[in-house]
Amino acid sequence: MKRSNKYIIGWGIPLVLLLIAIWTVRNYPSAGEWYAGKVYPVIASVLSAVSSWVPFSLGDLSVVFITLGTLIYIVYAIYRRYPFGRTLLKVVIFLGYVYVWFYLAWGLNYFRKDFYSRTEIPYMKYDSAVFKSFLDDYVKGLNDSYVVVEYIDTALVQQEVKAGYNRIASEFGMIDPRKVYEAKPMLSSALMSKTGVLGYMEPFFAEFCINEDLLPVQYPQTYAHELSHRLSISSEAEANLYAYLVCTASDVPAIKFSGYFSLFPYVMVNAAMALPEEEYKAILKKVNPEIIELYKQKQAYWDARYSKLIGEVQHKVYNFFLKGNNIKSGTANYSEVVGLLISYQNARK
Structure with a gap:
């Protein structure tokens, strides 16, 4: 199996499972409450413990790196004439994990009870x-x-x-x-x-x-x-x-x-x-x-x-x-x- 195919399967399947979990929570306010009370405090404490070591916003910097990194990879893939379909799929998978990171780290608080x-x-x-x-x-x-x-x-x-x-x-x-x-x-x-x-x-x-x-x-x-x-x-x-x-x-x-x-x-x-x-x-x-x-x-x-x-x-x-x-x-x-x-x-x- 080609290396790129292993990447797509190895990272794509877990991504789909995570997306299903997130979309499930989005549709059930009681699940949103469970996330806010049980999951979010643990994830947030770990992330903030990491970011507390720097005096500036590590999250802001990550957004800059994610944006620039994605653009640089696309330009590099075009330069190397990588297959368009695989390049697009890899970018989608990467941005999919950014999406998952956002919702697991905090975003699911949007779907709590009113x-x-x-x-x-x-x-x-x-x-x-x-x-x-x-x-x-x-x-x-x-x-x-x-x-x-x-x-x-x-x-x-x-x-x-x-x-x-x-x-x-x-x-x-x-x-x-x-x-x-x-x-x-x-x-x-x-x-x-x-x-x-x-x-x-x-x-x-x-x-x-x-x-x-x-x-x-x-x-x-x-x-x-x-x-x-x-x-x-x-x-x-x-x-x-x-x-x-x-x-x-x-x-x-x-x-x-x-x-x-x-x-x-x-x-x-x-x-x-x-x-x-x-x-x-x-x-x-x-x-x-x-x-x-x-x-x-x-x-x-x-x-x-x-x-x-x-x-x-x-x-x-x-x-x-x-x-x-x-x-x-x-x-x-x-x-x-x-x-x-x-x-x-x-x-x-």
Whole structure:
């Protein structure tokens, strides 16, 4: 048997079996819960133990190597005039294992039970009175928590956020936050700023990465948001919810305000859609003018770094990716945090 045939059979058959296992889990939320509780913590602990030895994102670097390696092999195969069919099959097998690596290392968290099923918190349908009461409480909390944040102690943020997750992790089906290594800087924060990405979960080596261009007021919430992904949460709305709960429960003023401030655009977008224009304007007028100005400054800061072309491509790709991974609303999922928060607060009452 030819060497290339042995390669295809030897690597192809295990790949097919692994793909069948992954596709099975994708179709059964209870299997997704089993993965998140039993398999993911073990795999993640091994991968993060390996990546913890380097100060940069090993996962980001692996993506670069995978992309370049694939392209170089294709060019080499064309140069050597290898049979097209076998070359294509080898590339497919290699990328198939990358696909398997992504889902086994973290990606199967997308196929867990949804928030309401997992927490047994009843879904709260829209109620005008409840929503207006929520808005009043939120704006009061936002105004009361306002502080000027010119510097952020990242070590203190990490300590406070982990302590916060330690209190709520079991309630929301997250893994133990005490065994998680710290966040890493992105391989290219400048490039990510052009897309508007503040942070992300890097699954290949169980790392969560933070954009180094973050404003001090954004750091606590972004750190808390990305840490929730590392703790097995895939939904962006849930990640926003947990970051809000953890940050606003902190006794550190800068962290508390970061939690309230991060929710501001989502709350206002929901208010603009749900309320008559005059009522929406009345709510907006209640917000501290310094907070409105801070929000405008934040927008200007990121607009100056944003590339419309790169940003739109990233948005479309990520929207397509989320919809293909059980997040039916795509990137709109971020703003669904308000519905989760109202349902959670109603259940607590």
